Amino acid sequence: MTRLALPARLTAALATVCLLLAGAGVAASQPRAGGTLTIVQGAEPATLVSGVNTSTFIGTVSTKIHEGLLDYDFDLKPRAALAESWTVAPDGKTYTFKLRRGVTWHDGKPFTSADVKFSLEEVWKKLHPRGRVTFAKVTAVDTPDANTVVLRLSEATPMLLAALSSYESQVFPKHVYEGKDFATNPATNTPIGTGPFVFKEWKKGDYIRLEKNPSYWDKGKPYLDAIVIRIIPDAAARAAALEKGEVQLGVFNPVPLADVKRLTALPTVKAETRGYEYFAPMYMMEVNLRAEHLKDPRVRHAIMHALDRKFIADNIWFGFARPATGPIVSSSPFYTTQGVPQYPYDVAKANAILDEAGLKRGAGNVRFKTSLTFPPVQPEIPRTAEYIKQALGRVGIEVELKNIDIATFIRQVYNWEFDLTQNYLYLLPDPTLGVQRLYISGNIKKGTPFANAAGYENKDVDAAFGAAQTEHDQGKRKELFARAQRLIAEDLPTFNLLELSFVTLYNSKLMNHTMGADGPYGSFRDTYLLP
């Protein structure tokens, strides 16, 4: 009885939380200048530019200092940033950006088209882990005048406009970095950008301090005098600092989801789940298709039927997740369920499929043994693994759990030493950028993280993704991605389990912190604190 009642009560409680979330983050009052915003994060950034290392902890800091050509609203539509306007030629092979005038770097030098050319040619295309793919077709960058940049492409790259944010493609000052090795340049620890906040001080292991840029191009902004990023590695201590109001903002699940309800019950702490549309985190199990039994598609279908993903989402992820319906998240413009096979929770069916596949239950009711490898990067991941072990045990699959740190995880999984994994991956705003890498056969590359570790090969899938990569017509692209979604859901080379919702926790005095699809990576020029 109680076992049934508990989830129901939880769901009700979560519904209340979600209602509260709906109205969050919207400014109801006049912006007020002044004050210092303290943001908490769990780990120290490695450096302060996102040009080479795109880790989250760098991104949250760096995007206040640096800007991109564009930024994105909640529907992933581009908005003007350093580029005031832009045009794309009908064939998709020429992009013209008109840059904002009167923008200066934090050291006083003017920002020009030469900086954009330098950033694209020397950093984005050469050093950025994803930029190499995004800008691969850019053959020339012309700068007819100081405020115009023209990109010439050998083939259309429809995802290009989705990749010009202040996080994905930061614009760097040519005069600071030119002629020196970018990655080891000391300036990456004392960055100079065009953004609303200027780097001031970095006390390693303790905090980073940014101050208002007095000559910011958006006159009257930013409202805040300073932003301090405080490093608190312990999750419970982060919760205490939020509760006390010593820090006013924590992003990317600053505390375990189990604590979110307790904190948001306080009058001073609120939660926001928008602002992560850009990342589109998908919780998935990668499958090694080279492993005995797992190579049989029927076994994979049975495993999907054996998992109650609604239960996982509601109880382990406390409602901050929902079952995925395929390889693309529902917030994507390319998402479809039409003709995409679904695998509802059905233990009897799972058992029937396994019987049919000839996997008889042996000693201890076990059909076969396998292993599940996962990194404990979030407390919910080991819990989910425990559930999967139980659930698969019920259909006669014995699972050995392997909880290992992230470096070992990446080394083992992407050298194909695994059976099943569990982790979440960012699918990013465009499937060419975030989804195709997991499924195309050209990406079966040993030792490359987040590639096609499954060893999945399907010529039709390769063809669909290949065509979509350079298809400029949005309608045709949609059809290509729809085909890929159907094929992948049928073959199940990877179990796309849940679409995750990350949580931002903030003090009720903090306004305008989440302003677009990449909320935590916003510039915070509109952010202000109520007295």
Next chain:
Amino acid sequence: MAARPGVARFLARRLAQAVPTVLLIVVVNFLVLHLTPGDIVDVLAGEAGAATPEYVAMLRERFGLDRPLMSQLGSYVWGVATLDLGHSFRHNTSVLRLMLDRLPATLILMGSSLSLAVALGVVFGVTAARHVNRPVDGAIGVMVLLSYATPTFWIGLMLIVLFSVKLGWLPTGGMMTIGAGLAGPAKLIDIVHHLILPAASLALFYAAIYTRLMRASMLEVSGLDYVRTARAKGISERRVIYGHALRNALLPLLTVVGVQLGSLLGGSVLVESVFGWPGLGRLAFEAVQQRDYNLLLGILLMSSLLVIAVNLLIDLLYAVLDPRIELA
């Protein structure tokens, strides 16, 4: 105390012994670290959430990870010999600088918590021994057991909940008020304000050990002939305890403090994490997770040098406390 000719020879010999020890530590640490699966490039690629094979190869080449292990070891040992601890690729700065940045915070936390622990340990240990098997002894025993058995990080969290969140007397973490621009005495007071909770959480555990040790040691010493003689001479109980018994009873404590000083560097990881204290323990812990070999090796090397130096100092102190002990 006049310098005896033995002291210089003793020091010279111990320092000579330290050289191969340090070399061994460097080599073993290096090899063990490189045996762990995954390297800094895996971690960086993992953080990036994407990486092309060219990107991964470029990073390995840049960091010198594509060279044979022995060649990497050779250049590392040569670097250490020439006092160059190398570059942290993750932090993009020299290892020495990273460590020196963190050293003051570590020394402050270590020094204050260790002094506090020793002071508490001596006071409670002596008190318990003086009232052995009486209620005071029993009460101290219960306290000791509690603080010994409670995990340090939990004590830390509970102190935060009580003193920061509920009472609002002390900050939840950090080392100083950010951006306050304090200087001089005001800055000192600010740091002490931030230091109280982490130092207390860290000290409690060690104080418990030292209390037990002091109690046993005092009981043992007070049965010895020279203490009986002192009492027979008719001097006050106070002087017997503090002038005669305590001095000898301190020797075992000194030994344990020496051994634990090394572990306190690492043992403070949890407290540093809970309180966001910018110390070396956390830096080392993060270096493990991030496979920042150069940084980790540097910290391990520094800790081992510290342990060697402290043990040397303790040996010297033995001779001061107990003139019967000869330095050889």
